[in-house]
Amino acid sequence: MKNKILLFNPVSAKWKHRIPNSILQIGASIHNKFEYVFVDGNLEKDCWNKIVSYLNSGEYKYLAVTVMPGMQLRQAIPFSKRVRELFPNIKIIWGGYFPSNQYKVCLESGFVDFIINGPGDEAFPQLIDALEKNNDYSQILNLIFRKENQIIKTPKADLFEQDKLPALPYEYLNKFYPIEKYLGKTFLGKRTAAYHSSVGCPFTCSFCAVVPIYEARWKGKSAKKIYQDLMHLKENYSIDAVEFHDNNFFVSEKRTVEFSELINNQNINWWGEGRIDTIDKYKDDSLQLMQQAGCKMIFFGAETGNDSILKQMDKGGTQSRAQIISFAARLRKFKIIPEYSFVLGLPADDEKKVFNQINDDIDFIREIKSVNPDTEIIIYVYSPVPTEGSDLYEQVTDAGFKFPEKLEDWLSPDWENFDLRKNPLTPWLKPYMIDRIKNFETVLNGYFPTISDYKLTSFQRKVIRFFSSWRYKSKFYYLPYEIKVLQRFWLKYRQPEIEGFYSE
Known part of the structure; x- marks a missing residue:
């Protein structure tokens, strides 16, 4: 048979490899319909030769690649290009946030056929x-392709009822890669699984890469279905923890409560992503139940302490500086750790305003820590996403920012760091501003080693905190080399460039 499909997951992390749910989802959609294999760059010693070994058989007609921004581009771009050169008849299909948001540069590369x-x-x-039947594909929803030098973008499909989707083929994946390889130790547990319980998000934050794809839509699995799936993973692979990698797990309080009631007493700890202004509406009884049922931490986009910037970000119109502070204090009562992310370095009228806002947000983070020291802080530098039509995107393009015009330019270290929100390449941010942000982050994470740093011994925590103490208390963040040395050897707090972590 010469119509097999190769589903490729490019390397996405240096360690902490998660279950590749993106290619598993596609595998589920074609299971028992077409023959296919998995290749996971995270677990292959020689990924390219593994791909070639399949393609040399002459049995494969399609290469499907999931592509998130950042690290996955290192393999997705050169491998797809080489496949086009060596196997010109193979159709190359990309999916994921990167090609959906950067479809023009992908299709103009000459080695991506469909998105x-x-x-x-x-x-x-x-x-x-x-393609197998040589039929017209121009009416297929959720598709982007080139036709006669014109890019065709078909309409979006309605979000599917998640409970009706086929089960993920875990057992089939296990034939290629032992599931145990994906169940790493985290602060949540010894065997932590990654899982998606929903798609999309009902909000329209102007800096978020999810918005152009889902257009403020969200659809979730039922609490019962989530519970059944996790029990399958527990019974067959002995998981004791789960990370919900939904864009927004907590949209529905009713669903969250039902899930918590089901999972309670199953000894499974869990983590998910949500919005402050959503969960702040939850009843105290709901939060208490979540904690009892294993919810240890929730990731939130706090973004900034400036109310006018929050409004500019389209944060739903309800999140505020006061609420961010009070909510951190509220969660402390329930022993659920808030994991707050901040986006620093948005554009402003002049350089001084940009720098002043960075310093204001640094002071705001310190205020949050004074209210709830357990709050984990993740700092990103603002990186524009192509949310065309938003005031924020128009502002950044007017300021002179533009994306690469060639797909291979994304392989440069600067643009990879841009995708990880660590090096913005934006004209309004100056090197001294980036240094200010990074140096503060170093001191902050030294003074407050977090629960995520589960490998740290009590002695190591005391040493790092000792060397960071005078800097944090005096607000002297300049050139904290002594802390960086200790962090290099000991501290593994969650950072995008370390774990390949990318969240919106």
């Missing part, structure tokens, strides 16, 4: 079926 623009549960098998 799945959003969920591929129906679009992918329909595309393969159309």
